[in-house]
Amino acid sequence: xxxxxxxxxxxxxxxxxxxxxxxxxxxxxxxxxxxxxxxxxxxxxxxxxxxxxxxxxxxxxxxxxxxxxxxxxxxxxxxxxxxxxxxxxxxxxxxxxxxxxxxxxxxxxxxxxxxxxxxxxxxxxxxxxxxxxxxxxxxxxxxxxxxxxxxxxxxxxxxxxxxxxxxxxxxxxxxxxxxxxxxxxxxxxxxxxxxxxxxxxxxxxxxxxxxxxxxxxxxxxxxxxxxxxxxxxxxxxxxxxxxxxxxxxxxxxxxxxxxxxxxxxxxxxxxxxxxxxxxxxxxxxxxxxxxxxxxxxxxxxxxxxx
Numbered sequence: 433x434x435x436x437x438x439x440x441x442x443x444x445x446x447x448x449x450x451x452x453x454x455x456x457x458x459x460x461x462x463x464x465x466x467x468x469x470x471x472x473x474x475x476x477x478x479x480x481x482x483x484x485x486x487x488x489x490x491x492x493x494x495x496x497x498x499x500x501x502x503x504x505x506x507x508x509x510x511x512x513x514x515x516x517x518x519x520x521x522x523x524x525x526x527x528x529x530x531x532x533x534x535x536x537x538x539x540x541x542x543x544x545x546x547x548x549x550x551x552x553x554x555x556x557x558x559x560x561x562x563x564x565x566x567x568x569x570x571x572x573x574x575x576x577x578x579x580x581x582x583x584x585x586x587x588x589x590x591x592x593x594x595x596x597x598x599x600x601x602x603x604x605x606x607x608x609x610x611x612x613x614x615x616x617x618x619x620x621x622x623x624x625x626x627x628x629x630x631x632x633x634x635x636x637x638x639x640x641x642x643x644x645x646x647x648x649x650x651x652x653x654x655x656x657x658x659x660x661x662x663x664x665x666x667x668x669x670x671x672x673x674x675x676x677x678x679x680x681x682x683x684x685x686x687x688x689x690x691x692x693x694x695x696x697x698x699x700x701x702x703x704x705x706x707x708x709x710x711x712x713x714x715x716x717x718x719x720x721x722x723x724x725x726x727x728x729x730x731x732x733x734x735x736x737x738x
Contacts, residue, residue, distance in 0.1 A: 436732045437543040439536075439552045441560045441597040442627060448731070449601055455727035456568045456720070463723075467730045468497030471527040475553075478504035478533035479659055483694060484553050484561070487722040488530050495726055500526065504533065519545035528733055549732040551725075556590060556658070557620070562693050563594035564724035567602050569717040570650055573689055578603035580649040582691075583684070585609050585641055585674040586701055587667075588616040591654045591693050593624070596635045600628035606635045609644035611670050641674050648684040650713075651676050652691040653701040668700070676702040681711060689713040 437443060444452065459465075473492045477485060485501070492499040504510075509518040519542045522529055529546060531539055532553035543550035553561055571577045582599055584592045588610045596616075599606035608616070615621065615637065628635045638644040645651055653676040656668050676690060690706045692714045698704050707714055 435547060435549055437546075437550045438560060438728060438732060439539055439543055439550070440558050441563050441594050441601065443560075446601050446631065449598070452564065452724070452727045452731050453568055453571065453602070455730065456564070456724045459726045459730075460720070460723040463726075464494050466496040468492060468495040468527075468733065471497040471733065472500055472525070473497055473528045473530060473729070474500045474502055474522055474526040476502045476504060476507070476509075476529065476531040476533070477553075478531075479554065481532055481553075483718055483721050484532055487725055488553065491722050491726040491729065495729065497527070510538075515541045516545040518542070519550075520547075523547040528729065549729075551728065551732065554590065557593065559590045559594045559693070560598075561721065561725055561728070562591055563598035564728060565717055565720040566595055566652070566691065566693070567598045567604065568724050569691065569713055569720050570604065570689075571602075572716070572720075573713060574649055574687075577649075579605065581605045581607060581647060582650040582652055583607045583609055583638075583641075583644045583648040584652045584654075585644070585676055585680075586654055586671055587614045587656050587658070589654060589658050592616060593620055595652065596624045597627060600624060600631055600633045600635050603631070603633060605633055607644050607648070608635070608637045609639070609641045609674060610637060611639060611674065614667070614671070641680060642683060645680055645684045648688055650689050650691050651681055651684055652693075653696075654693055655695070655697055656701050671701070675700070676706055678703065678705050678709070681706055691717055694718055 489499040523546050528549045530551045530553050536555040536557040539552050596606045624635050656671045690712045
């Protein structure tokens with residue numbers, strides 16, 4: 433079997449994505465199994481993490497495998513050893529590699545030289561594992577999800593990019609409500625538009641958040657300044673109209689949910705009232721990272737479903 437990597441959402445076909453989402457529900461109902469018995473998964477982290485590190489570590493353990501945490505600061509990668517050689521060496525020791533780092537190219541170089549599956553656990557450009565949990569959470573709440581709309585509010589970042597790709601592939605429309613200067617890169621937006629066209633869905637930009645949220649089934653917020661980026665006061669002020677608050681949520685559908693990938697800067701991109709309110713699915717969304725990543729690992733590592 434060819435080695436499969438998961439570096440962006442479209443690395444899965446529509447059928448494969450559907451399979452992973454279906455298996456996510458299976459793992460959520462029955463969290464333990466032996467799919468990874470005797471296997472080791474290297475977890476390389478160049479950025480701080482709570483949900484990603486814990487969910488992957490717990491997930492590998494619950495599947496019968498051993499998670500091996502490796503801080504980039506502790507590795508020789510990029511210092512006295514190339515990424516390519518690191519990939520070749522780790523492939524001799526472990527059965528899969530999960531990496532959370534900055535540059536997408538680094539993850540691509542690692543995967544290109546690895547003979548075991550590589551999973552992108554976050555880069556500055558993409559957050560595909562988060563998108564799996566996002567779509568699964570949305571579908572948990574709405575069995576009639578096809579044709580419904582998710583509105584992403586704020587800064588067009590890695591989370592927005594992967595969410596738009598996943599929505600485009602699963603029958604869910606995604607509106608990116610972002611101010612001027614906060615758009616996704618043109619090439620990325622073009623590829624997402626093509627993906628949506630190919631799947632009969634819609635992904636578009638709406639500057640006015642009040643117009644964007646009309647008829648929405650979910651409003652999605654993320655931090656205004658992404659990890660590793662310098663604080664920009666002018667940018668933050670420009671994003672304030674995009675805050676996910678009760679007034680904005682009231683303009684969506686009555687059954688709409690609030691989403692946030694966490695960590696949240698309460699009082700900035702989302703208010704306490706929304707995050708802790710009855711329409712919040714934020715902590716279900718966080719939990720679903722665990723189940724979705726287990727389904728993904730089982731698929732990529734040629735494990736059997738439960």
